[in-house]
Amino acid sequence: MQMMLTNNPSHKKISFLSPASVIIAFMINNPITAIAHPNIAFIKYWGNRNQALRLPANGSISMNLAGLETRTTVTVDAALPADSLTLNGQALHGPPLERVSAFLDVVRGMAGIDGYAHVSSENNFPMGAGIASSAAAFAALSLAASAAYGLSLDEAALSRLARHGSGSACRSVPGGFVEWLAGDGDATSYAASIAPADHWLLADCVAVVAAGHKTVGSTAGHTLAGSSPLQNARLAQAEERLTLCRQAILGRDFDALAEVVELDSNLMHAVMMTSTPPLFYWQPATLGIMQAVEAWRSQGLPVCYTIDAGPNVHVLCPREKAAEVQQRLAAMPGVQQVLTAHAGGRAHLLSGSPNH
Numbered sequence: 151m152q153m154m155l156t157n158n159p160s161h162k163k164i165s166f167l168s169p170a171s172v173i174i175a176f177m178i179n180n181p182i183t184a185i186a187h188p189n190i191a192f193i194k195y196w197g198n199r200n201q202a203l204r205l206p207a208n209g210s211i212s213m214n215l216a217g218l219e220t221r222t223t224v225t226v227d228a229a230l231p232a233d234s235l236t237l238n239g240q241a242l243h244g245p246p247l248e249r250v251s252a253f254l255d256v257v258r259g260m261a262g263i264d265g266y267a268h269v270s271s272e273n274n275f276p277m278g279a280g281i282a283s284s285a286a287a288f289a290a291l292s293l294a295a296s297a298a299y300g301l302s303l304d305e306a307a308l309s310r311l312a313r314h315g316s317g318s319a320c321r322s323v324p325g326g327f328v329e330w331l332a333g334d335g336d337a338t339s340y341a342a343s344i345a346p347a348d349h350w351l352l353a354d355c356v357a358v359v360a361a362g363h364k365t366v367g368s369t370a371g372h373t374l375a376g377s378s379p380l381q382n383a384r385l386a387q388a389e390e391r392l393t394l395c396r397q398a399i400l401g402r403d404f405d406a407l408a409e410v411v412e413l414d415s416n417l418m419h420a421v422m423m424t425s426t427p428p429l430f431y432w433q434p435a436t437l438g439i440m441q442a443v444e445a446w447r448s449q450g451l452p453v454c455y456t457i458d459a460g461p462n463v464h465v466l467c468p469r470e471k472a473a474e475v476q477q478r479l480a481a482m483p484g485v486q487q488v489l490t491a492h493a494g495g496r497a498h499l500l501s502g503s504p505n506h
């Protein structure tokens with residue numbers, strides 16, 4: 151049922167009558183905090199079948215990254231004249247706020263509640279440089295906002311909701327190793343866990359070669375994918391690569407994983423580089439690291455690389471090799487810092503928040 155929050159000083163008054171009213175009234179002004187990890191795609195999502203709904207051109211597989219996290223608090227407050235957003239303590243306006251507000255509109259529509267919210271988000275990792283900050287951000291926002299507006303959603307519904315904010319965010323809702331089923335419509339396009347985080351103790355050593363914001367973000371990038379003559383070739387064998395990747399994860403077969411992960415990343419970047427206009431996310435240091443990783447692997451070190459929409463290189467390896475890989479990467483030219491993450495769990499509400 152539609153519920154109206156009055157916009158006056160006694161804003162906690164709500165003009166509605168429903169059995170759930172007491173619970174919902176309790177939630178008004180009650181800040182709800184959620185935590186989510188970014189994820190690194192092993193099989194990439196690039197291009198949409200439906201841009202507005204973010205229905206992907208192909209399924210994808212990723213691993214959540216514990217150690218890197220976004221913490222988001224949503225406070226619904228009927229006294230607010232509009233939604234507001236702070237990121238790492240700074241108030242944001244314009245496109246970032248509009249994107250969050252459009253997302254909150256989806257949540258308000260589902261809840262049947264009007265009333266603006268303040269969203270406060272903090273990341274412990276650099277944003278806008280291929281470390282999927284939007285994935286963690288919208289996964290955390292899905293949990294916090296849906297709870298703040300009184301919704302109780304299961305994991306698949308939360309994942310679908312997160313997809314509306316950022317496609318890859320749907321993969322940061324479930325835990326561990328996760329597959330986003332492309333689906334054939336809004337109802338069937340969501341992510342589910344293939345294996346829990348402790349199934350395979352993998353690490354991701356992220357060699358940061360640039361921590362600034364990229365010039366073309368992934369939302370704009372997805373719209374260009376279809377202009378590359380290589381996109382159809384990439385899509386034609388996506389199912390095969392998904393199967394190989396799933397099997398490699400389930401069988402903890404690092405060599406098989408390395409082969410399919412590097413191929414899939416290179417295919418996506420080939421599409422990016424051949425779209426109109428072309429997108430070159432790599433920097434010279436990026437290629438240097440890719441070549442070094444290949445050389446290390448041929449010398450017997452279990453490592454492989456994968457790169458999202460940015461110049462930073464994610465170097466995957468078994469956890470016991472992470473210290474060595476981190477040390478080697480830090481010594482490479484152009485590497486500003488190395489962030490090391492491990493297979494991580496699902497997005498969750500902070501304990502103390504209702505519904506956690």
Ligand code: PMV
Nearest residue numbers: 191194195317318368458459
């Ligand atoms: O979810 P988006 O719109 O930020 O797109 C993510 C695209 C890549 O990071 C390049 C690949 C992926 O599957 O995460």
